[in-house]
Amino acid sequence: MEIINIEQGHPTVQQAMVKLQNGIYRVRATGQPVAKIVHGYGSSGTGGAIKQAIGMELRKYISRGMIKSYCPGEDFGPFSSAGREMNAKHPSVSRDRDWGLQNDGITVIMFK
Numbered sequence: 001m002e003i004i005n006i007e008q009g010h011p012t013v014q015q016a017m018v019k020l021q022n023g024i025y026r027v028r029a030t031g032q033p034v035a036k037i038v039h040g041y042g043s044s045g046t047g048g049a050i051k052q053a054i055g056m057e058l059r060k061y062i063s064r065g066m067i068k069s070y071c072p073g074e075d076f077g078p079f080s081s082a083g084r085e086m087n088a089k090h091p092s093v094s095r096d097r098d099w100g101l102q103n104d105g106i107t108v109i110m111f112k
Contacts, residue, residue, distance in 0.1 A: 007105070
């Protein structure tokens with residue numbers, strides 16, 4: 001699974017959204033069906049601004065047809081409908097090291 005690391009360098013929310021956009025375009029161009037966004041959980045321990053901004057931004061990417069769906073890390077596993085749906089379409093996701101670990105610092109996206 002391709003990695004889009006937007007956490008590296010401790011960016012601001014605005015910088016992270018630029019990294020997200022660049023990463024999505026880069027991975028989409030390779031034809032990979034899924035990608036993992038590493039964004040971290042935030043230093044406050046209650047869910048950071050970047051994690052929240054990613055959810056809003058990914059909904060925009062869905063409405064524009066750039067991605068099909070996304071699965072927050074806490075749902076990325078066999079116990080959520082989003083995780084099961086992603087695994088049904090791309091069984092290789094269940095071999096990812098974060099599968100089933102409820103990692104709040106990642107989000108997995110599925111391309112169209």
